[in-house]
Amino acid sequence: MALPNVAPVIAKEFVPVMLDYDRGIGAKDIQRRYTPRDQGLPWFVFLNGEGEAIITSSAKPDGTGNVGCPWEPEEIAWFKTMLSKAPKHLSAAEIDGLIASLQEFRRKTEGK
Numbered sequence: 051m052a053l054p055n056v057a058p059v060i061a062k063e064f065v066p067v068m069l070d071y072d073r074g075i076g077a078k079d080i081q082r083r084y085t086p087r088d089q090g091l092p093w094f095v096f097l098n099g100e101g102e103a104i105i106t107s108s109a110k111p112d113g114t115g116n117v118g119c120p121w122e123p124e125e126i127a128w129f130k131t132m133l134s135k136a137p138k139h140l141s142a143a144e145i146d147g148l149i150a151s152l153q154e155f156r157r158k159t160e161g162k
Contacts, residue, residue: 055151
């Protein structure tokens with residue numbers, strides 16, 4: 051998310067907040083508020099202005115299958131679903147650009 055071509059696009063729509071799951075008081079409770087199971091890390095949720103979950107990185111309706119850091123094609127597809135469901139300020143082209151950056155990162159990493 052901190053890449054120069056990604057961070058400004060993310061900032062148009064989201065306010066990223068990171069919690070220390072192991073040391074942050076109440077961090078686990080926050081995750082449990084939005085999903086009934088431990089999901090592994092990273093786990094994330096897109097919230098509306100009232101603090102209600104729009105969508106989480108749990109890729110299945112039963113709360114299992116966290117995409118965490120989207121890597122596999124189905125995880126990247128779920129992340130695109132997440133981005134498409136949440137935005138008010140992101141265009142389809144910007145969402146496609148974010149997805150393309152994940153796919154490109156995977157291609158470069160696998161090519162090493």
